[in-house]
Structure formats: structure tokens, C-alpha cells
Amino acid sequence: MPAEERGEPVFRVEGLTKHFGSVVALDDINFDIAQGEILAVVGESGSGKSTLARTILRLLDATSGSIVYRGQDLLKLSPRQMRPVRRHLQMIFQDPYASLHPRRTVAELVSEPWRVHKSVLERRRWPEKIRELLGQVGLPEGYANYYPARLSGGERQRVAIARALALQPDLLILDEPVSALDVSIQAQVIKLLMRLQEEIGFTCIFISHDLALVRLLAHRVIVMHRGQIVEQGETQKIFDAPAHDYTRLLLDSSPSLAGEKVRRAG
Amino acid sequence: MTITQTLAPARPTLGIRLKSTFSTGRLGLLMHSPLALASALTLFVLVLVATIGAPFAQDVANMQNLRLRFFPPFSLSHGWLYVLGADALGRSMLAQLVVGARTSFIVAGAAVGLATIVGTAIGLVSGFLGGWVDAALMRISDIIVTVPSLLLALAVLFVLEPSVINLVMVLAIGRLPIYLRVSRAQTLELRERVFVEASRAIGASDFSIIWRDIRPLVMPTVLTVAMLELAMVMLAAAGLSFLGVGLQRPDVDWGTIVSEGREYLTRAWWATVFPGMAIVITALAANLLSNWLRASGDPLQATALVAAPSRDEDARK
Amino acid sequence: MSALAMGDDITVSSSAREPLLAIRDLRVEFGPVQAVRGIDLAVKAGESVAILGESGSGKSVTGKAIMGLINPPGVVRGSVRFAGSELVGRSEAELRPVRGPGLAMVFQDSLDALNPVFSVGEQIIEILTVRLRRQRGKARAEAIALMEQVGIPNAEKRLCDYPHQFSGGMRQRICIAMAIALKPRLLIADEPTTALDVTVQAGILKLINELQRETGMALLFVTHDLAVAREVAEHLVVMYAGRIVEQGPIDELFARPAHPYTRALLSSNPGSVRHWSDLQPITGNPPDKTTVYKGCAFAPRCPRAVAQCVEVPPGLRTIAEGRDARCHFAEEVLHAR
Numbered sequence: 001m002p003a004e005e006r007g008e009p010v011f012r013v014e015g016l017t018k019h020f021g022s023v024v025a026l027d028d029i030n031f032d033i034a035q036g037e038i039l040a041v042v043g044e045s046g047s048g049k050s051t052l053a054r055t056i057l058r059l060l061d062a063t064s065g066s067i068v069y070r071g072q073d074l075l076k077l078s079p080r081q082m083r084p085v086r087r088h089l090q091m092i093f094q095d096p097y098a099s100l101h102p103r104r105t106v107a108e109l110v111s112e113p114w115r116v117h118k119s120v121l122e123r124r125r126w127p128e129k130i131r132e133l134l135g136q137v138g139l140p141e142g143y144a145n146y147y148p149a150r151l152s153g154g155e156r157q158r159v160a161i162a163r164a165l166a167l168q169p170d171l172l173i174l175d176e177p178v179s180a181l182d183v184s185i186q187a188q189v190i191k192l193l194m195r196l197q198e199e200i201g202f203t204c205i206f207i208s209h210d211l212a213l214v215r216l217l218a219h220r221v222i223v224m225h226r227g228q229i230v231e232q233g234e235t236q237k238i239f240d241a242p243a244h245d246y247t248r249l250l251l252d253s254s255p256s257l258a259g260e261k262v263r264r265a266g
Numbered sequence: 267m268t269i270t271q272t273l274a275p276a277r278p279t280l281g282i283r284l285k286s287t288f289s290t291g292r293l294g295l296l297m298h299s300p301l302a303l304a305s306a307l308t309l310f311v312l313v314l315v316a317t318i319g320a321p322f323a324q325d326v327a328n329m330q331n332l333r334l335r336f337f338p339p340f341s342l343s344h345g346w347l348y349v350l351g352a353d354a355l356g357r358s359m360l361a362q363l364v365v366g367a368r369t370s371f372i373v374a375g376a377a378v379g380l381a382t383i384v385g386t387a388i389g390l391v392s393g394f395l396g397g398w399v400d401a402a403l404m405r406i407s408d409i410i411v412t413v414p415s416l417l418l419a420l421a422v423l424f425v426l427e428p429s430v431i432n433l434v435m436v437l438a439i440g441r442l443p444i445y446l447r448v449s450r451a452q453t454l455e456l457r458e459r460v461f462v463e464a465s466r467a468i469g470a471s472d473f474s475i476i477w478r479d480i481r482p483l484v485m486p487t488v489l490t491v492a493m494l495e496l497a498m499v500m501l502a503a504a505g506l507s508f509l510g511v512g513l514q515r516p517d518v519d520w521g522t523i524v525s526e527g528r529e530y531l532t533r534a535w536w537a538t539v540f541p542g543m544a545i546v547i548t549a550l551a552a553n554l555l556s557n558w559l560r561a562s563g564d565p566l567q568a569t570a571l572v573a574a575p576s577r578d579e580d581a582r583k
Numbered sequence: 584m585s586a587l588a589m590g591d592d593i594t595v596s597s598s599a600r601e602p603l604l605a606i607r608d609l610r611v612e613f614g615p616v617q618a619v620r621g622i623d624l625a626v627k628a629g630e631s632v633a634i635l636g637e638s639g640s641g642k643s644v645t646g647k648a649i650m651g652l653i654n655p656p657g658v659v660r661g662s663v664r665f666a667g668s669e670l671v672g673r674s675e676a677e678l679r680p681v682r683g684p685g686l687a688m689v690f691q692d693s694l695d696a697l698n699p700v701f702s703v704g705e706q707i708i709e710i711l712t713v714r715l716r717r718q719r720g721k722a723r724a725e726a727i728a729l730m731e732q733v734g735i736p737n738a739e740k741r742l743c744d745y746p747h748q749f750s751g752g753m754r755q756r757i758c759i760a761m762a763i764a765l766k767p768r769l770l771i772a773d774e775p776t777t778a779l780d781v782t783v784q785a786g787i788l789k790l791i792n793e794l795q796r797e798t799g800m801a802l803l804f805v806t807h808d809l810a811v812a813r814e815v816a817e818h819l820v821v822m823y824a825g826r827i828v829e830q831g832p833i834d835e836l837f838a839r840p841a842h843p844y845t846r847a848l849l850s851s852n853p854g855s856v857r858h859w860s861d862l863q864p865i866t867g868n869p870p871d872k873t874t875v876y877k878g879c880a881f882a883p884r885c886p887r888a889v890a891q892c893v894e895v896p897p898g899l900r901t902i903a904e905g906r907d908a909r910c911h912f913a914e915e916v917l918h919a920r
Contacts (some may be wrong), residue, residue, distance in 0.1 A: 044780035044781065044782060044783075045780055054463075057467055059463055059466055059467060082469075083469045083471070084469070086467065086468065086469035087469060089467075090467065090468075091464070091467045093460050093463070093464060095460060098459060098460035098461065099460045099461055099463075099464045100461060100464075101461045101465075101479055102461075102483070102564075103482045103483065103564075112465070112468060112470075113468045113469075116468050116469050116470050116471075116474065117468075117469060152868040152869065154868060155868070160464075163464075163468075167468075182637040182638055182807070182869050183637050183807050183808070183809070183848065183851075183852075184637050184847070184848065184851065184864075184865040184869060184884075185864075185865075185868070185869065186851070186853075187851035187852075187853070187862040187863070187864035187865070188864040188865070188866070190853070190859060190862065190864075191859060191860075191862055191864055194859045194860070209780065209781060210853065211781070212810075212852075212853040212854040213853040215853075216853050216856065216857075216858060216859040216862070217859050249782055250781060250782060252785070253781045253782040253784065253785035254781045254785075254810075255781075255784070255785070255788070255808070255810035255811050255813065255814045256810055256813075256854055257809060257810050257813060257837065257849070257852060257854040257855055258813075
């Protein structure tokens with residue numbers, strides 16, 4: 001693919017491999033992401049897409065390979081050196097019922113990143129910024145003192161988004177951000193995320209099994225199967241002319257609103 | 267609560283509202299729960315009696331009057347002092363109970379407190395870090411469990427002077443494994459939760475994750491265990507006193523009174539039953555209160571306990 | 584009861600006039616929680632019906648209520664008539680002959696639905712020996728045939744394997760084999776593919792469709808996924824806040840929805856647009872099961888709600904041939920572009 005058109009990559013993953021005992025979860029993963037790009041990673045459970053996200057963020061230790069973020073190999077950093085870098089790399093998790101601490105209010109949750117990275121924002125400016133963030137994700141200020149238990153799934157995911165944005169990240173990893181939400185809520189959250197991406201311009205890795213969604217959002221797609229990348233390229237190309245058998249199988253399997261596929265073919 | 271304070275100057279309504287939900291909310295909740303309220307009051311009165319009453323009753327408690335040997339309770343013929351009767355040496359039960367309250371609270375409270383803090387701290391670190399640290403700490407805990415705590419106490423207190431401090435230490439060490447195991451088990455489960463991963467993704471340090479993410483969820487369980495342990499420790503202290511390595515007169519606690527009175531149980535039930543009841547009431551009250559604290563401290567359960575203000579109302583702000 | 588006893592010989596034509604399953608004013612309550620708030624539903628023999636709804640819509644509870652699986656403190660009111668006999672208010676003992684040859688159910692979580700300490704073979708054979716009084720040897724052969732029928736490779740070898748030794752998709756196939764072992768006249772599938780991957784899901788949906796066509800059983804498929812419903816059903820029932828808001832032939836419903844909720848679900852589905860900015864999300868949150876609605880339950884989230892909607896509850900009315908909708912403005916929605 002024409003790399004020069006996409007500009008200097010923000011992120012380059014080379015030969016990334018991860019073993020869990022004898023199981024190979026990630027096998028020689030290579031890709032890069034340009035500034036402001038939305039890269040989708042699709043695959044089924046066990047394909048290694050979630051492991052990939054966690055290895056990139058060093059929530060899991062890679063077995064070998066390199067993850068170069070703006071010229072710096074993250075895998076060579078000590079845990080202590082890694083901590084300040086985390087500011088620029090944020091993640092939104094699949095299940096907002098699990099990713100928010102149950103004993104913390106919305107205001108505490110959103111301000112948590114500033115507590116960790118003290119230099120980002122002085123304490124007296126927190127309230128103002130909390131309000132701004134809640135506004136950005138479309139939550140009323142009155143919710144600042146709520147515990148997650150009182151919020152619906154969609155509202156919780158908005159809190160998680162606000163928390164991720166609190167550090168103005170360079171790269172945001174979205175791990176199935178809407179698949180735990182109700183169907184009527186998913187579009188809300190997707191639109192919010194995409195609007196924010198347009199406004200703020202963060203680079204984005206979007207992990208999903210929902211091909212219909214990926215087609216709408218991603219500039220480029222990586223298809224993963226059993227820990228390997230079987231195909232990667234521009235979204236349009238992959239959807240129009242999948243080169244790999246597995247990609248074709250995925251596309252054929254995903255149910256569509258047009259329907260009929262199973263009934264007629266079966 | 268720091269958030270509230272920082273939010274308060276910029277936007278008073280936020281801070282005030284949170285403060286009000288906390289003070290009237292938590293206290294208001296207590297008012298709505300008669301059992302918890304009664305428990306809280308009972309404990310409050312007992313502590314008050316122990317702190318204010320004990321200095322006055324100190325001398326009277328050890329005053330022997332053989333003419334009043336086994337004086338039965340509920341009679342005012344010898345004044346208020348003997349309303350709960352007298353023991354085998356004619357000492358006022360009431361005065362002894364008051365003085366015993368102070369010692370019991372100090373010994374049991376300190377022992378349980380020490381065991382809770384140390385045991386939970388070790389359990390949290392052990393469970394969170396895992397690996398060889400965990401393995402080593404758990405083996406030490408196993409050793410403590412296998413050595414009978416009474417034997418350990420006897421050995422230690424025989425070598426060292428039997429004093430309140432040594433007694434507290436010995437009791438605390440003996441009960442340590444319980445807290446260690448409870449907190450470790452919970453930590454093992456909690457550290458796999460997604461919100462811990464989320465904290466790590468933000469860049470939080472291990473210490474911060476243990477302290478801010480895991481501890482708040484482990485403490486309620488540990489506190490419930492601690493409250494149950496209060497009575498156990500009071501009786502364990504009495505056992506040591508009985509063997510002559512615990513508290514010695516003139517120091518007296520409820521457990522000691524129970525074990526002394528036991529010899530005369532058939533002749534003078536009050537010498538055992540009253541201090542025994544004091545222990546049971548304290549333990550029960552502590553238990554009920556800790557259960558309530560646990561429920562009301564949990565946002566999920568607390569919303570069920572009290573009618574929360576409408577979400578729509580908050581949404582409009 | 585006589586109609587139920589003859590579960591084995593299903594003739595599609597015999598029950599064409601009268602629906603196989605007829606639900607009237609079904610209500611399910613759990614204390615203050617009103618999970619199902621009065622639904623009427625008919626499933627004809629051999630028909631495939633999908634119940635579509637999001638969490639809290641009462642779709643799963645409906646399925647369980649039909650099977651008689653609502654435990655106290657849950658209260659079931661109304662009428663569920665299956666092949667001419669009433670099921671609501673029957674005891675477990677009275678329902679037993681109906682379950683299996685009459686009604687069978689497949690659940691979302693296949694690992695939960697199977698007993699972990701018995702091999703799958705034993706579990707299938709037990710059904711056959713206990714319910715059909717088959718001899719063990721014959722039952723074993725039949726179990727293998729069933730497993731082959733639901734597409735489990737090496738069925739004979741895998742008979743002795745335990746549930747955890749199978750993948751999620753294979754386990755769900757075993758659950759289906761157990762459900763169809765007694766040749767039910769109606770299969771209720773409660774989100775059977777939600778926990779599965781898309782490639783596995785496609786296989787299961789295909790299997791269910793094939794089985795339905797081969798055996799002529801009716802299908803009640805509970806799902807939250809529009810596209811999945813489209814794949815398996817002819818008739819769609821859309822539920823919202825414990826009520827049916829719209830029902831009709833699925834193709835027509837997709838082409839011209841008559842209820843704002845159905846319309847909104849379709850236009851907020853990623854499969855229906857070309858760019859994310861064209862998505863039209865439904866505002867607000869899913870309904871709360873404890874809320875009592877004076878008017879239309881969807882009114883707070885409805886783009887075309889007027890004062891009347893908040894005040895007057897709309898009834899489920901027929902708006903076209905075979906189409907029912909619960910909206911004051913159903914005709915307008917139907918013809919809107």
C-alpha cells in the first residue's frame with residue numbers, strides 16, 4: 001500500500017509476538033498507523049485482537065518484537081519509564097459495567113487520570129475541566145456525583161470516554177466499545193466517538209467483530225485469525241474484494257439487514 | 267471526598283449537595299434502620315461508660331467485702347454499687363463490669379485493630395503481587411495457623427512479662443491469618459477485574475491500584491470479619507488470664523470476670539452471666555453495625571436503602 | 584391433553600386454521616418489576632416468528648413464560664394456549680408431557696444449559712430413554728443420529744465427551760439436538776447465537792432454518808439483533824417496554840416500518856447506512872422495567888411524539904393486511920419516506 005500518502009506513522013508494530021505458555025496468541029504482527037487514522041482490527045474470539053490491544057499498551061508483556069511510538073520503542077522502556085508515556089495512549093474497554101470502579105463517583109472517575117499524571121492539570125482547575133468533559137460526552141453535570149450503579153450502560157460508556165479523553169491522548173484504543181450496549185444505544189455512542197475523533201483528531205485503533213460497523217468507521221482494516229494477520233488494507237478494498245478466504249468467510253457469515261442469505265442459500 | 271472540596275469553590279451546588287447526601291444521607295439512613303441505630307447507640311454508651319466510668323470505678327472494683335460474698339443482684343439494700351450483685355470475694359459486679367469494659371475494649375480493640383491492619387496489608391500485597399512474595403507470606407501464615415495460638419501465647423507470655431501490650435501483640439499475631447486470607451482471596455479476584463486494568467492503562471502505580479482500587483472493596487468484608495472477631499478475642503484474652511499469663515489483678519477485663527465466676531456458676535450465676543452478656547451484646551452490636559455499614563457504604567445497595575433524587579432532576583442541572 | 588400426546592406426528596396442514604400457540608394478554612411481574620405488560624401473540628404450526636427487543640423489553644421473559652419457567656416470586660397472568668390447552672397456572676407435573684414433544688427451548692448460554700458432570704451422550708440418551716422409553720442401545724444409536732443431524736463431526740466418538748470439551752458453537756448444537764430429540768412442535772430459541780462468533784452464528788442459524796424446514800416445527804426466535812431476525816424469521820414481533828409495538832411479515836416490516844421505534848432501530852443500524860454520520864441514533868435510555876407509563880412507553884425517546892402520546896396509551900391496532908402497530912400515528916409512519 002502507498003505508505004508515503006499516509007504520512008509518517010504514529011505507531012509502528014513490528015514482529016510482535018506473544019506466547020501464553022505454549023499457545024501463540026500473537027504471531028509476528030506487523031502494521032503501522034498514520035496520524036489521525038482509524039484502524040480497525042477485526043476477528044473472532046480467540047483471534048488475538050484483544051491480546052494485541054493489551055500488548056500494545058503493555059498491559060501484557062510481549063514475547064518479542066517492537067512497538068515504536070513516535071520514535072520510541074515501548075517494549076524497551078522500564079515500567080517506570082512507561083508510566084508517563086501511558087498518558088498519550090488510552091483505552092476504552094468493552095464492558096462499561098466492569099471498567100468503572102463501583103465505589104467512585106463520575107467526577108472521581110473522570111479526574112482519576114489527573115491524579116496519576118499530576119503535571120497535566122492543576123487541582124483547582126479540575127472541576128471546570130470535569131464539567132467540560134461531561135459536556136463533551138453529552139452527560140449532564142448533575143451526574144458528577146453519581147456512582148456508576150445509577151447509570152445506564154450507554155451513560156457509563158460515556159463516562160469511560162470522558163476519562164480516556166481527560167489526558168488528551170494521542171492514540172485511543174477502542175476495544176469493542178459498543179458491543180456490550182443495547183442496540184438502541186450503540187449508534188449514540190459510535191456517533192459520539194466519531195464526532196470526538198473528528199474534533200480532536202486522535203489516532204484510533206478500533207477492535208470489533210461487527211463488520212457492518214467497521215465498514216462505516218475505519219480507514220483501514222486488519223483481519224486477524226488465530227493470532228495472525230491474514231489480511232490488511234483499506235476498508236473499501238477489503239470489503240469489496242477480500243483477498244483471503246477467512247476474510248471472505250467473515251463477510252459471508254455476518255448477518256445483514258438484506259437478509260435472505262441463509263434462508264435462500266441454506 | 268477531595269473531589270467535592272475541589273469542586274465546591276467553583277460550583278457550590280455540587281459540593282453542598284454531595285456534603286448533604288453524605289451527612290444527612292448516611293446519618294439519615296441510620297435513622298431509618300432501627301437495628302443499626304440501636305447497635306450504634308449501644309456501642310456508644312459502652313465506650314462512654316468505659317472512658318468516663320472506669321476511672322471512678324477503678325478502686326471500688328477491687329474492694330473486697332467478704333460480708334457481701336455472692337450478694338444477689340437486683341437489690342438496692344447495699345446501694346447502687348451492688349445492684350448487679352457481688353462475686354466470691356464480695357466485689358461489686360457493676361464496678362467490675364465498668365472497669366472491665368475499658369480493659370476489654372483496649373485489649374480486644376487494639377488486638378483486632380492491629381491484626382486487621384497488618385493482616386489486610388499483607389493480604390493485599392500478597393494477593394496483588396502473587397509469585398514468590400505471595401508463596402512466602404502464605405507459608406508463614408500457614409505456620410501461624412498450625413501452631414496452636416494458645417501454645418504460642420503461653421510460650422511468648424511466659425518468656426516476656428505478661429502486660430497489656432504483650433497480650434495485645436500475642437492475640438493479634440494469633441488472629442492475623444484470618445485477615446490475611448480473607449483480604450488475599452478478595453484481592454486475587456479483584457485484581458483480575460477490568461477496572462484494575464483500566465487504572466493500569468491510565469498509568470497508575472501498583473501501590474495506587476492496591477490502595478485506591480482494591481482496598482475500598484476489600485475493607486467491608488474485612489471489617490465484618492473484624493467485628494465477629496471482637497468477641498472471640500475477648501474470650502481468648504480471658505483464657506490467657508485463666509492460665510495466669512494474661513491480665514492479672516488489679517487489671518480486669520470481661521473475659522477474666524467470666525472465667526473467675528465460672529467456678530461458682532451454680533451458686534452465683536450473675537458472676538458469669540453479666541460479663542458474658544456484656545461480651546455478647548458488644549459483639550452483636552458491633553456485628554449489626556458492621557453489616558449496616560457494609561450495606562450503606564455500597565453505592566449499589568445504598569440506592570436501594572434510600573429513595574434517591576430523581577435522575578431527571580439531576581439531568582436538568 | 585390429547586392433542587399434546589400425539590406430539591410425534593406433526594402434520595402442518597392439520598393446525599393451519601387454529602394457531603399452534605395462542606397468547607392472550609400475557610403479563611409477567613416480579614414484584615414492582617413489570618417485565619411483560621400484556622401481549623397477544625399467535626404462532627401457527629410450522630411458522631417462524633422472531634421476537635425482537637433490547638434488554639428490558641420482556642422478550643426473554645415471554646419465552647420463559649411460555650415454557651412455564653417463571654419461578655416465584657414472578658407472577659404470570661393471562662393465557663398461553665398451546666395446541667388447544669391452557670398452560671398458565673399448570674403445575675410442573677402437568678407441564679412435563681408438554682415440554683419436549685410439545686415445546687422445547689434453546690438458551691443463550693449453552694455451557695449453563697448442559698450438566699457439566701455428565702457426558703453429552705448420557706444427557707441425550709437420558710432424554711430418549713426416560714421420555715420415549717427407548718432401550719439403551721437404540722437410544723444410543725438415535726443420539727448419534729441426532730448429533731449428526733445437528734452437524735457434529737465424529738458424533739460416535741464425541742458421544743462420551745463432556746460439555747466443556749466442546750466449543751461454544753458445538754455445545755449450542757448439542758443443546759439443539761437435545762431440544763429436538765422429542766420432535767417438538769414449537770422450538771423457542773432465546774438468543775441462541777448471541778454468545779457466539781459470527782462464523783459460528785451463521786452455521787447455527789442455518790442449522791435452525793434447516794431443521795425447521797425438515798421437521799415442520801414452528802420457531803419462536805428471541806433476539807436483539809435485527810439482522811439475525813431477518814435471517815431466520817418470516818414474521819417479526821417487535822417488543823418495547825414489555826409490550827408488542829409492532830408485528831407483521833418481516834420483509835414488509837423492514838421495508839416499511841409502521842412504528843417509530845422499529846423505524847429508529849432500522850435507521851440506527853450500522854448495516855443500513857454508508858457513513859457513520861448518517862446513523863440516526865435513538866436518544867435516551869432503554870426503558871426501565873419499574874416505570875409505569877401513562878401514555879406510550881416510547882414517547883420519551885420518540886422523534887415525533889406529541890402531547891397526545893404522553894397522555895393517551897396507544898392500542899395495538901391493525902393498520903394493514905397482517906400488520907399491527909401500537910402507535911397513534913402508525914399510518915403516517917408507514918407512509919413516511
